[in-house]
Structures are given as C-alpha cells and as structure tokens.
Amino acid sequence: MSQSIAANPDRLFPADPGTRSIARDLMDRVRDLPIISPHGHVDAAVIEHNTPFPDPAALLVSPDHYVTRLIHASGVPLERLGPKAGAPAGAEAPAPDSRTVWREFCKAWPLFEGTASGYWLRNQFHSVFGLQHEISAETADASYDAISAKLLEPGFRPRELFKDFNIEVLATTDDPLDDLASHRAIAQDPTFHGRVLPTFRPDAYLNPANPLWSANVDRMIAAAGDGASxxxxxxxxxxxxxxxxxxxGAVSADHGVRTPATLKLDGGDASRLFDRLRSGQASGHDGEQFEAHMMYQMARMSVDDGLVMTIHPGSFRNHHQPTFNAFGADTGHDIPFAVNYTEAIRPLLQDFGTAKDFHLVLFTLDETVFSRELAPLAGFYPSVYLGAPWWFLDAPDAMLRFRSAVTETAGFSRSSGFIDDTRAFCSIPARHDASRRIEASFLARLVAEHRVSEERAHELIVDVVDSSPRRVFKL
Structure with a gap:
C-alpha cells in the first residue's frame, strides 16, 4: 500500500461527500492552532539539553509498548525487540542491535493495519521523517537509513521540533521529590519559546502495595515533613x-490508581492505619483503604493549592508475571478492567464536588462508564470534567464513540480537550492532528443532520481544541 494515504487530506473524515466537505472546513479552522499538551510523559531533561534522538529502533520501537505488545502477540519474543529492560535476566545472548530490531518491526508492519499505532506511525513516517514509501521487510534497511539520516540533521532536535510542531504547552509527569531543575532551566532560558510544565505524580508515595512505598515515605518525610514524623x-x-x-509552574496533579475509590477518614483513624501499614502488620484491604483515603486528601489539597486533579484508573498492571520478572513494567501487558465511578468517587464529591475553582478530570479505560457514569457526573458537578479517551481508547473510532456517548448528556463544554499521554515526542503532532480530525468529523455530522448550525460548529471546534484545555487545566 502506498505511503500516500498518510498524506491524504481527507484521512479520518466521513465517507459521505457532503459531510466530508463540512469536516474539511472545520479542520481548516483549527489546523494551525498551537498544540496544548496538558498530560504527557516526555522527559523535560531531553528538551533542556536538546538531546539528539537515538537510532530508529530505540526511538520508535523498543520503548513503545503499543508496538512491542502486538508483535509479541504474533509470536516474537520480547528479547528480539530490544525492550527497555534489555535481554531477560540470566539470558546468555546479548540484546539485538538496533537494525535487527528494526527489521523485526518492518516484517511485522502488516499487523498494525487498522490500529491506532499504525495510524500514528504511518503519519510520523510521512510528515516527520519524510519517508516516501511504505515500510516493509523489503524496505527495512532503506527506511532505517533514511530515518537515521534524518535524526542526524541539526534541525532535528527536541527544541527545534518543539517549535516546528507548534507546541505551546507541554506537561511532563514527575516524581514528587524531583528537584525540577530541567523545568527551571527551560523556564529561565530566553531562547526557548514555549512552556514545559511539571506534573505532580505521587502514586509511589500513596499506594502501600508498591514495594518501595515505605522507603519512599521515609524519603519524603525527611525531605519535606517540617520536622514532624x-x-x-x-x-x-x-x-x-x-x-x-x-x-x-505545575498546573495539575495526576493519579494513576487501580480504581477511583475515595474514602474520608478522620485524622486519628488515618494515623492509626498509616502506622499499621508502616509496621508491616496491615492487610491488603488496609492498603486499599489508605490509598482511597489519600485520594480524598489529594482532592482536599487541590482545593487548597489550586492544582487540577486528574485520575487515571482501570488498568491491571503487569498482568503477566513472568514478563514483568524478566523485563519490568510498561512492557505491554497492562490490561484494562471494568471500573465503578459513581459510588467510588462519591465521598470525594460530597465535600469537594462544588468547591470553588476545584477541577477534577476523570479518565477511564472502561468505555461503558462514559455515558452511564462520567457524562452524568460532569453534567451536574461544577468540578468534574471528562478526560479525553486515553491509552487503549485514544484511537479514531474510540474517540468518535466517546463524543457520541457523552455529548448528549454533558455537551462539549465539560470535556478536558485532547491529551496525547505519550513518551513518543515525535508522535505528538500526529496524535493532535487525529483528534482534531475526529472532532471535525463529529461536528460535521451534527451540522449535516441539522442539529448544530455550521456557524456554531466553527465556534465549538475552537473551544474543544484550544479553549477547553486552557480552561480545564488553568492555562
């Protein structure tokens, strides 16, 4: 198949010619707006130091669990894909070289037809790396050499691409004890035009199930406990x-939790539970209660300090223990499961759901809660906003399903705007472009069905793409 489909101006637009024409006009309205990325995982140090990108496989294949998981499912062992953890512990064979990994990827490229990963990658190959032909087993070496040459160009560095991609705001995800030196250096650099904002991510300090939780707590109390114990x-x-x-410069605190459970405990009960967990005498249920209580506490603190609170639940992490033992976390075997928001989040919303200037952005990997729970919650509570489709759901059809599921109840104003949630810096423009095309497609259908005027649709798409993330994330 020709690579030209990545350049087709009508990609992701409706097949009906009349509706497609409306979508084109709507996309033209927002195509050149700057990228606002309020939730992602790019390392700020890479931008501070303008670090050159690594080789093609280390950049686009090995660290991307969207990619490696599907190739692994076809029968290719992870060690042949050079995962970030390298060869499994005790392996005698060295990790494969980058070109070998790239060949494995190119051989597997047909597996990605119809997937979101295939769409992002094909778009990157064309618009970012300038590849003119579809990658395949036969073109593996040629594409590897072409991308390698691009990576060596002086203008192909993070800072230059930050400007070329028209990024205005990029939020990172950071450990609570990070000194944020890179963020400080970027903010003080008069030659850099843009904002790179830290995000407070305290999961490892809130969840007692984390093997390092107690040690992390010790470090945090020693560093910032004001002398208290x-x-x-x-x-x-x-x-x-x-x-x-x-x-x-942080505007949000992000919470990657197993479930969205929240629990309000009085100070004495919370202190006794904390001591019991620290002594090693607590049960698993105790740990779940404590994490739920700390989610309540994080909301209380957000009301006090103004940080937007975002919740990302619903992933069964490290589903395959042997793979986790060999390669570590984030290697493709995190699996979504059903969540319950209505009851789980109620203790938090009882006290803070109508608190002035509190913003709570709720994400999910369980599509069934979009219309049943999240849209009704966002349609009543002033604090609640709908997080964009995330992770397994940041795909064209899933994004359309999201819009269809939530809009009739919550409208457009209660959504957060798109979040790319990515470590893959070079994929950012492709992801935002796809989101804008989906918003244009959805609004075009409403116009074609005479449910929204074309004039109003042009206002709405600007609000969804640009105004919503600024408003919701207090930018």
Whole structure:
C-alpha cells in the first residue's frame, strides 16, 4: 500500500461527500492552532539539553509498548525487540542491535493495519521523517537509513521540533521529590519559546502495595515533613512538595490508581492505619483503604493549592508475571478492567464536588462508564470534567464513540480537550492532528443532520481544541 494515504487530506473524515466537505472546513479552522499538551510523559531533561534522538529502533520501537505488545502477540519474543529492560535476566545472548530490531518491526508492519499505532506511525513516517514509501521487510534497511539520516540533521532536535510542531504547552509527569531543575532551566532560558510544565505524580508515595512505598515515605518525610514524623509529617510533606511544584509552574496533579475509590477518614483513624501499614502488620484491604483515603486528601489539597486533579484508573498492571520478572513494567501487558465511578468517587464529591475553582478530570479505560457514569457526573458537578479517551481508547473510532456517548448528556463544554499521554515526542503532532480530525468529523455530522448550525460548529471546534484545555487545566 502506498505511503500516500498518510498524506491524504481527507484521512479520518466521513465517507459521505457532503459531510466530508463540512469536516474539511472545520479542520481548516483549527489546523494551525498551537498544540496544548496538558498530560504527557516526555522527559523535560531531553528538551533542556536538546538531546539528539537515538537510532530508529530505540526511538520508535523498543520503548513503545503499543508496538512491542502486538508483535509479541504474533509470536516474537520480547528479547528480539530490544525492550527497555534489555535481554531477560540470566539470558546468555546479548540484546539485538538496533537494525535487527528494526527489521523485526518492518516484517511485522502488516499487523498494525487498522490500529491506532499504525495510524500514528504511518503519519510520523510521512510528515516527520519524510519517508516516501511504505515500510516493509523489503524496505527495512532503506527506511532505517533514511530515518537515521534524518535524526542526524541539526534541525532535528527536541527544541527545534518543539517549535516546528507548534507546541505551546507541554506537561511532563514527575516524581514528587524531583528537584525540577530541567523545568527551571527551560523556564529561565530566553531562547526557548514555549512552556514545559511539571506534573505532580505521587502514586509511589500513596499506594502501600508498591514495594518501595515505605522507603519512599521515609524519603519524603525527611525531605519535606517540617520536622514532624508519622502521618502528620507525611501529610505535611505532600502538601509542601505540591507547593514546590506550583512554584515551578505545575498546573495539575495526576493519579494513576487501580480504581477511583475515595474514602474520608478522620485524622486519628488515618494515623492509626498509616502506622499499621508502616509496621508491616496491615492487610491488603488496609492498603486499599489508605490509598482511597489519600485520594480524598489529594482532592482536599487541590482545593487548597489550586492544582487540577486528574485520575487515571482501570488498568491491571503487569498482568503477566513472568514478563514483568524478566523485563519490568510498561512492557505491554497492562490490561484494562471494568471500573465503578459513581459510588467510588462519591465521598470525594460530597465535600469537594462544588468547591470553588476545584477541577477534577476523570479518565477511564472502561468505555461503558462514559455515558452511564462520567457524562452524568460532569453534567451536574461544577468540578468534574471528562478526560479525553486515553491509552487503549485514544484511537479514531474510540474517540468518535466517546463524543457520541457523552455529548448528549454533558455537551462539549465539560470535556478536558485532547491529551496525547505519550513518551513518543515525535508522535505528538500526529496524535493532535487525529483528534482534531475526529472532532471535525463529529461536528460535521451534527451540522449535516441539522442539529448544530455550521456557524456554531466553527465556534465549538475552537473551544474543544484550544479553549477547553486552557480552561480545564488553568492555562
């Protein structure tokens, strides 16, 4: 198949000619708007130091679990794809070289037809790397050489691409004890035009199931507990570190939790539960209760310090223990499961759902809750906003399903705007372009069905693409 489909101006637009024409006009309205990326995982140090990108496989294949998981499912062992953890522990054979990994990927390229990963990658190959032909087993070496040459160009560095991609705001995801030196250096650099904002991500300090939780708590109390110990020092340290992030430009705190459970405990009960967990005498249920209580506490702190609170639940992490043992986390075997928001989030919303200036952005990997729970919640509580389709759902058809599921209940104003949620810097423009095309397609159908005027649709698409993320993430 020709690579030219990646350049087709009507990609992702409706097949009906009349509706497609409306979508084209709507896309023209937002095509050149700057990229606002309020949630992602690019390393700020890469931008600070303008670090050259690695070779094609290390950039586009090995660290991308969207890619490696599907090739692995076809029967290719992960060690042949050079995952970030390298060869499995105890393996005698060295990890494969980059060109060998790239050949495996190109051989497997037909597997990605129809997938979101295939769409992003094909778009990148054409628009970012300038490839003129479809990759395949036969063109593996030629494409490897072409991308390698591109990576060596002086203008193909993170800072130059930040400008070329028209990125205005890029949020990173950061450990609470990070000194944020890279963010500070970027903010103080008069030659850099754009904003790179830290995001407070305290999961490893809130979840007692994390093997390093107790050690992390020790470090946090020692660093920021104001001399207090125990639960009081722990709460003080979290509040102090959040304040440090705010002072360095953070606008949000992100929470990757198993479930969206929240629980309000009084200070004495919380302190006793904390001590029990620290002593190693607690049960698994105790740990779940404590994490749920800390989600309530994070909301309380967001009301105090203004950080937008985002919740990303619903992933069964490290589903295949042997793969986790050999290669570590984030290697493709995180699997979504059903979640319950209505009851789980109620304790938090009872106290903070109508709090002034509190913004709570709810994401899900369970599509069934979009219309049943999330849209009704966002349609009542002033604090609640609908997080964009995320992870397994940031795909064209899933994004359309999201719009169809939530809009009739919550309208357009209650959504967060698109989030790319990516470590793959070079995929950012492809992801945002796809989102804009989907929004144009959805609105075009409403115009064609005489449910929204064309004039109003042009206003709505600007709001969804540009105004919503600024408003929701307080930018």
């Amino acid at each position: 125990g639960y009081a020092g722990y709460i003080a340290a979290l509040a102090n570190r959040r304040r440090y992030f705010v002072e360095h």
